[in-house]
Amino acid sequence: MKAFDPKQRHTTSGQITIALYRIAQAIEYAFRQRSKEVHLSPAQIQALLFLKNARTHAHTITGLANRLGVTLATSSDVVDALEHKRLVERAPLPDDQRVVTLTLTPQGERQAEELENVLDEIEIAVDSLPDAEKTALLHATQAIVRRLQSAGYVRVYEMCWGCQFFRRNAHPDNPQAPHHCAFMDAPLPEADTYRECPDFVPAEIERG
Amino acid sequence: MKAFDPKQRHTTSGQITIALYRIAQAIEYAFRQRSKEVHLSPAQIQALLFLKNARTHAHTITGLANRLGVTLATSSDVVDALEHKRLVERAPLPDDQRVVTLTLTPQGERQAEELENVLDEIEIAVDSLPDAEKTALLHATQAIVRRLQSAGYVRVYEMCWGCQFFRRNAHPDNPQAPHHCAFMDAPLPEADTYRECPDFVPAEIERG
């Protein structure tokens, strides 16, 4: 496969890949633009958003490294910068003195909230599609994300998949909500299962 | 809009935006991984791919800057690095001594070719979708790219749209190929119009 070679770009998958690449460029660009206004780097913005939205137990150097897809050293660098700007604070975890917990300061909190719309321009572009296309697009992109996640290319925090309380396909005859959340004890629509969940608890690792 | 706030992530557009964000992360990750193997930075890889696949007249510092979505200074930096590695050469354009043309050295050419599959992992994920979904996905992502392009978030080189030879919707009754290419004098399927075209010539700028 050579998605970048226009002469070989006859396959649908190749063309889609290039389109996704371009969207990725636009997303980077959006972060960089916002970056300039706020005097925060793209990595710092993403770190703040992570700390605001992910479960507390993930608020560590390692958690951030996973989320950003970088090494521990880089994660530590980013936190250094944010700590310097008094947006984040480090503290050892009482239970395990090796792990450093990260907390947003009040200013950090405010800053993070202000940044949650970084991708508005993307969302606007998406929103301009007809509803039917949006439904299809949601389904397809989420399927891609799932694949990429299992290939180790992204870390998706807080999805129901992988949650201890998630019962996959517990209602096979309910197309509206085929899954089940044992925490809320309620049927779960497909679309909900890919969102960050406040009640998420990691499932036990399967044993061979 | 606050696509990053899970509590507000009830809209389809918001969820799609997050999925696209995650795919973007995976794409960056793919570049970074490859980066390590090849001793080339992600920006350098993209520059090589640009030089291999874009029209020659775009092979300048400015052309690269537009393509990467960075400033001229950054574009110059990247070329410095590539020149150092003997993958690219600078030369003044005879017609206009201000502009610097960029050419791949033979090694640069080889290197670029080797890199064209950087996004294989993404393409594999895309390819795992059923055909019907792929068609829908192609359509939707290209529509998004077009929007983002007109908002100035990405620069797409070499598409028929904006080409001097492109006749939009010249065959409204031919759903298979509604457009027309005046260079090839042939009907043009929608899908073809978003590809890099070897015969692309920029259209005249419209006058108010």
Place this chain on the structure above:
DNA sequence: TTTCATTACTTAGGATTCCTAACTATTTGG
């Protein structure tokens, strides 16, 4: 044709990202 604005790029300086490698400290597992 002289001059002024524009265009294409470069340079300098600075914050940050991102990595690898080596190291410290803590916890866990025989």
Place this chain on the structure above:
DNA sequence: CCAAATAGTTAGGAATCCTAAGTAATGAAA
């Protein structure tokens, strides 16, 4: 209790990315 594993930090280095301040070369107008 000690070795191995885990969580982070530090150092060192290449590169990205920016702004601001140049330098040529070109173009347009007076």
